[in-house]
Amino acid sequence: MISLAYSPCPNDTFLFYHLIRNPKYPVKEELYDVENLNEFAFQAKFPVTKLSFAAFFHIIDKYILLETGSALGRGCGPLLVRKKNTNTNLTNYKNLYIPGQLTTANLLLSLYTNGTHKPTPIRYDKIIPNLLVEDDSLGVIIHEERFTYEERGLEKVVDLGEWWESSTGYPIPLGAIAIRRDLPRSKALQFQKELQNSLQDAYKEPKEMMEYIRENSQNKEDAVIRAHINLYVNEFTKRLGKEGHDAVSYLFQRAIEAGFIKKPADTLPLFLGES
Numbered sequence: 001m002i003s004l005a006y007s008p009c010p011n012d013t014f015l016f017y018h019l020i021r022n023p024k025y026p027v028k029e030e031l032y033d034v035e036n037l038n039e040f041a042f043q044a045k046f047p048v049t050k051l052s053f054a055a056f057f058h059i060i061d062k063y064i065l066l067e068t069g070s071a072l073g074r075g076c077g078p079l080l081v082r083k084k085n086t087n088t089n090l091t092n093y094k095n096l097y098i099p100g101q102l103t104t105a106n107l108l109l110s111l112y113t114n115g116t117h118k119p120t121p122i123r124y125d126k127i128i129p130n131l132l133v134e135d136d137s138l139g140v141i142i143h144e145e146r147f148t149y150e151e152r153g154l155e156k157v158v159d160l161g162e163w164w165e166s167s168t169g170y171p172i173p174l175g176a177i178a179i180r181r182d183l184p185r186s187k188a189l190q191f192q193k194e195l196q197n198s199l200q201d202a203y204k205e206p207k208e209m210m211e212y213i214r215e216n217s218q219n220k221e222d223a224v225i226r227a228h229i230n231l232y233v234n235e236f237t238k239r240l241g242k243e244g245h246d247a248v249s250y251l252f253q254r255a256i257e258a259g260f261i262k263k264p265a266d267t268l269p270l271f272l273g274e275s
Contacts, residue, residue: 001027002027002028002047002191003027003028003030003046003047003048004020004027004028004030004046004047005029005030005031005040005045005046005049005050006029006031006032006049006050006177007031007032007037008031008217009034009216009217009228010213010216010217010225010232011071011237013212013213013216014229014233015069015177015195015198015233015237016029017198017202017209017212017213018197018202018209019198022198030046031216033123034050034052034124034142034175035099035102035103037050037051037052037055038051038052038100041055041059041062042059042062044059044180044182046180047180047183048177048178048179048180049177049178050069050175050176051063051176051178052100052105052107052174052175052176053173053174053175053251053252054102054103054260054261055102055103056176056178057252057256057260057261058102060264060268060270061181061264061266062180062181063179063180064178064179064181064188064268064270065240065248065270065271065272066177066178066179066191066192066195067240067271067272067273067274068195068196068237068239068240069199069237070173070174070175070177070236070237070240071174071176071232071233071237072172072174072176072236072237072240072247073231073232074161074171075161075162076174076231077159077162077164077165077172077174078104078105078140078146078160079140079149079157079158079159079160079161080139080157080159081138081139081140081141081149081155081157082131082137082138082155082157083131083132083134083154083155084154086136088135088157089157090117090138092136093137093138094134094136094137095120095134096118096119096140097121097122097130097131097137097138097140098119098120098122099121099122099123099124099127099141100124103142104172104173104174104175105142105160106119107251107255107260108160108161109140109160110258111164111254111260112158112163114258115258119140124145125143125145127139127140127141128145128148128149128154131154132152132153138157140160142174143218144217144225144228147228148219148224170247170250170251171243172251173247173251179191179272181268188272189274192272192274196238199237210222210225213225213229245270245271248270
């Protein structure tokens with residue numbers, strides 16, 4: 001049996017639902033917040049894990065990216081927001097909340113500000129409640145929050161994904177599925193194939209799967225869950241392909257140039273590839 005760690009967000013539970021219920025391929029599921037997953041990845045705790053691309057860049061000696069499962073695309077990046085009817089910006093904020101030091105959201109913010117921001121890491125679902133009681137703070141929101149922040153009393157300052165796309169031409173890599181390098185390649189490829197089958201079956205959307213997704217989602221509204229899946233599960237999730245590889249490689253290079261990560265001593269492949 002192989003241990004698999006991922007987040008309770010709808011795109012992940014959509015992706016893995018059938019895999020963790022496949023009697024012919026035993027898998028043990030472990031659900032954690034994305035920043036917890038990032039921290040566990042530094043310890044190489046799980047053979048297969050969801051993690052932020054920003055975290056993966058720190059530990060390419062431990063993990064390699066699967067071709068299937070990534071959250072990468074256009075129009076899906078993190079948003080820098082503030083409370084409505086305030087003038088807080090990146091020059092006058094009291095607190096700048098981020099969903100974790102190791103998240104791609106923080107990497108993008110670091111690139112956008114040239115590393116001049118002073119963030120306060122908290123769990124992603126705590127950011128909006130904090131902003132609603134602080135007139136002089138900013139926050140970077142991810143996941144379901146991007147679909148509900150306006151109705152909850154916040155407004156956008158910067159769309160970091162939109163900034164990345166317009167300045168680079170690449171889609172934004174957010175989260176990935178990675179497998180430990182110490183696993184045999186044959187075993188890694190088998191897992192990748194099983195994951196591809198799980199995603200293919202997910203589009204049939206059995207009633208039980210949607211109940212599982214709703215049970216684990218922070219937001220229980222079907223419309224929000226559906227919007228989340230539609231945005232973050234796309235063609236890049238099925239297969240990274242050349243464009244996905246190029247986008248990830250470019251973000252990796254930018255992270256090195258910005259000093260967000262150290263340049264690796266050894267040149268290692270980032271991608272498992274296909275059989």
